[in-house]
Amino acid sequence: MLRYLITSLALFFCCITVHADNPDETLSRLIAADQYDQAVKDIEHFPGSHLHELITRARAQALWNEPTWQKLLHYKKNLLGGYTSQVDGSDFFNATTGKTNPQAEMEATLARFFSTAPVVPTTLPPQCRFIARYQWLKQKLEFDVSRMPNDRCVPFEELRDALQPEAITIIFPSAHPNSPSSMFGHTFARIDRQGQVRETRMLDFTINYAAQVDSQSTFVYAVKGLTGGFQGRFNVLPYHLKLREYVQMENRDLWEYRLNLTPQQVEIILQHAYELIPTYFDYYFFTENCAYHLLSLLEVAIPDLDLTDEFKGWTIPVDTLKLLDKKHGLVASVTYHPSSKAVIESRRAALSTQENILATQAYQQGTTSIEMPLKTLPPERQAAVLDLAFDYLRYDKIRNAAAIGSDLTPVERSMLLTRSKIKVRSDPPQIPQPTTRPDQGHDTSRFTVAAGISNNSGFTQLGWRAAYHDFMDPSPGYAWNSKLDFFNTELRYHDDTQSTEVHKFTVIDILSLEPRDNFFKHISWNATLGWKNRAIGNQRHGALVMEGGPGLAYEIPFLQRSLAYGLLQMGGEYSNQYNNNAIATAGFLGGLLLKINTAWTAHLEINTRHSIGSYELDLRQIALKQSIILNKEVSLTIELSHIQSMGHEYLEASGGLYIYF
Amino acid sequence: MKKLAIGLCCAFALGSTSMAFATEKAGGCGIGKEVMAGKTGLGSNLVAAILNNILIPNTFFMTTGILGCDTTKTVQNEQQGETFVASNMDTLAVDMAQGNGDHLAALAAILGVTDADKPAFYSLAKDQYEPLFSASGTTPATVLTTLNTAMLNDTRLSQYVTQ
Known part of the structure; x- marks a missing residue:
């Protein structure tokens, strides 16, 4: 009886072992079928597998919370306290919830590293396609390479051998104001070759993040660029091509900021760039632009630093340079290349x-x-x-x-x-580097506090400007002949009405004055969009204003950096004060910009506006503004205006401070 | 009149004057060739290789003629020379006429000319300006061939010519 029992039990267990699937085969089948999430989900069924070991190790340290992983996957905390990756290409993620789940993404990625099937749309196997992740996880989790597929990535090695990377330099083509496309400048990275000298830098390659645009109407172009309508991609181009594009083509000075990075850091940046090239981010001009994503690429090499987190509302290229240099001391040297x-x-x-x-x-x-x-x-x-x-x-x-x-x-x-045929060798022109670099200019945000009298009544003024630069700001580091105001708010408390009014809210205000001479024949221009308190007779009324126009500017002889200019103005205004709620306008904007000395600038400006077809707006304003630089952060400002509107005229005078931060 | 687009930073860094740089199309030597659109000569094989290898199998160096790249060349100085000349014909012409300049120096580096021999190279390029650039039908290939021939006949520079 007992013998019978033992035999049948033996047979029973024998059959079970015979009929049960080999766990490693099932796991391999899941991975071969791209079922990474399933493989992770079922991992407890494969306790002897190496993947199980790796996942266990990862979970023991919650490795997905480490800054390096967060930065490699570009995770940012979202409003609900979770994470969302800024990468928008779905091929960048291995888990179905990869975009929002760092743990799932890590574990699915680990599973995928047991496969060698190409990661579409590339032809690279996962160890190659996600090389930065692979190399980091390999070291952190101590991969047993004998139990994993061969991880040699020949294409990447060949790339690296062709580039011979030694250092990374950030290239900053300075703003070219006469072209709206380049207002804030641009940044991209150049991979400096080992043993590079000045002349051979043009043989290096660059990593550049830009929107992939197609020909659009100007309006569609602007809207799409502001709202993520374009894909932003990293591309790689030889530096000599970029030089043609910037220095020669668009007449911009180039500044090269060589970064202080170790060879290991340069390697991980190159690996991560390799991972990013096939995918894309939704492109947003203000927030996730070239400067922002260049930082997001560099961050992976310095996980303890939070570079992109410093930029919440908008990212201005020159601010990213300030961050790298002043705050983190990452800039080893700076070189200037004239336009x-x-x-x-x-x-x-x-x-x-x-x-x-x-x-x-x-x-x-x-x-x-x-x-x-x-x-x-x-x-x-x-x-x-x-x-x-x-x-x-x-x-x-x-x-x-x-x-x-x-x-x-x-x-x-x-x-x-x-x-x-002239047997003389040209010497390159010796153009001295400007004393102030773009990253050494005033801080781009500005706070204003002022008080004055307008039309015999006192007022106090508070202002805040998000960015960027105008004539009354210290010019070192910036273009001296242009102005770009961006989200400039001015509030006034008026004693006569005992109320606070929005005196001005500028969405954008660009004035580009390019002096003409016997060769340079540029047209100057301006464009404004915002809310203004318009003087209508003896009253003040707010209106939404859009205006701009072309004109001419000339340097004033014998004075440095001084201009005389005049522009025609055309526009439209919207306000319930106007008969049909809207008017079309025409006018003139002209002035003298005088740089009296390094600290003192005076700006005399006349601005006239007339409504077309009806007598609803008839405005002439002559203003003399002066600013005196007190120090890098603070300037003194004085304004005196004469305003004439619909037969009434009055004076306005104020004094105050500009504070840059 | 410039575009009054509220275009700020970067996206437009490629600019309305150079939209060609922004588009990515396949064909020829792939993306690289489109990037070089408008320029004579071979597309940038190195660039194409970097970009295209993501999408195309096998080696980093293009070996298949289907892609429109020269099958006998690899990414070495010779090809890099042609690529560089192709995208910088004008600046090289200026530098050679003037006997000096960054682009000419870069070409010297590509050809392996040492610092000591660079002045001789610059002088040769200047003297050769007419045969190099004045003939009609000047292409990057002819520029390099003419340059190589001239270098062969120069005792100091013949060592740099790859046969």
């Missing part, structure tokens, strides 16, 4: 009046037109004249061409041929 406009100005200054005339003539009429006078000059001067003439040709071509090919025009060829 082609700066080169032209430098060359002009080095030529005599006669030589300048010859250069302009050669540019306008060709080299042969100056052949005789040129021969009378010594060879060095001949070379200098032709070099400037050629710069003029290039500048013109760049400004007027829709797309820059690298072909030479016949005029250029003939000039260069003549030049090549």
Whole structure:
């Protein structure tokens, strides 16, 4: 009886073992079928597997909470206290809930590392596709490589060998105000090669985050860019292409900020860039723009620092540079690379009046037109004249061409041929680095406190501006001839009505003054959108105002950085004060901008506005504003205005402080 | 009149003048070629390789003629030279005519010219300006071939010419 029992029990257990599936096979089947979430869910059924070990180790330390993991996956705390990744491409995640669940994503990723199937849409296996994650998890969880697929990533190694990365430099093309597209500047990273010298930097490669835009109407373009309508992607381009794009094409100074990073840090940044290239983020101009995501890429190498968290409302490139340099001391050195406009100005200054005339003539009429006078000059001067003439040709071509090919025009060829026969080697113009770097300028946010009298009644004023720079702000580090106001609010408490009013709320106000001379023939312009308290007769009424227009500006002779300008203005205003709630307007904006000394700037401006087709707005305002720099954070401001509206006129005077933060 | 778009930062950094840079299309040498649209000569194979390898199998160095890339070349100085010349024909012409300049120095680096021999290289380039750039039908390939021939005939520089 007992023997029978034992036999049947033995048979029973034997059958169970025979018919039960091999757990490792089931796990492999799940992974082969891309069922990573399921594999994780069922992991307790596979206690002997290496994946089980890794997941157990990860859970023991809640490894998904570590800053490195958070930054590799770009998780940010959301309003509900959970996490959401800023990456929007679904291929970036291995768990179905990966975008919002750091733990699930880590565990599904670990499961996936047991597969070698390509991660679509790339042809790379997971160990390669997610190389930064792989290398970090491998070290943290002590992968047993004998129990995992071969993790050698040849494509990445070849990339690294081609780049020979030694350091990362942030490149900052400075703002080019005459083009709205570049107002705030831009930042991208250059991967500096080992043993690099100045000339060979153009053979390096760059990592650049930008919106993938297609031709749109201007309005659609703006709306889509502000609301995440474009995909933002990282791309890799040779630096010499970027140089063409920025220095030569758009006449911007380039500043190079070389970062203080260890080789390991550079490696992880390169690995993570590799992970990001195939995917995308929704692009938002103000918040998640190029500067922001460049930081989000760099952060993975310095997990203890929270770089992107400093930027909640908006991200301005120059502020990211300030963060890296002043706050974290991550900038090792800074190099300046002048724009082609700066080169032209430098060359002009080095030529005599006669030589300048010859250069302009050669540019306008060709080299042969100056052949005789040129021969009378010594060879060095001949070379200098032709070099400037050629710069003029290039500048013109760049400004007027829709797309820059690298072909030479016949005029250029003939000039260069003549030049090549002059046995003189050109020296590059020695343009000194500006004393103030862009990241050393005033802080971009500004607080105003002022008091004054308007129309015989006192007022107190408080203001706050989100960004960026205007004529009354200290100009070092910024363009001196342009203004960009962004979310500028001014509140006034008026004694006469004993009430606080919104005196002004500017969504955006851009004024770009480009001085004209016998070569540079730019059109100046402005554009404004915001709410203003309009003087209508003896009253004040608020209106939503949109206005702007083209004009001309000229430098004032014998004065440095001083301008005279005049612009036509056209616009529209909306207010229940107007008969049909809206009016069309026309007017004039003109002024003198005078830089009296390094601390004192005066700005005299006249602004007229008239409603078209009805007598509802008839405004002329002449204002003299002055600012005196007290220190880097504080300036003194004084304003005096004469306002004339619908037959009434009055004076306004105020004084106050600008505080930059 | 410039676009009055409320365009701030970065997205437009590529600018209305250079939309070509922003679009990514497949074909030819892939993305890299489109990036170089408008320029004569071969697309940037190195760039294409970096970008395309994500999507295309096998080696980093393009070996398949289907992709429109020269199958006999790999990403070495020779090809890099042609790529660089292709996108910088104009600036190289200027530098050579002037006998100096960053782009010319970069080309020297690509060709492996040592610092000591660079002045000789610059002088040679300047003297060769006419044959290099004046002929009609100048392409990056012809520029390099002409340059190589001239270098071969120079005692100091012949060592840098890859046969």
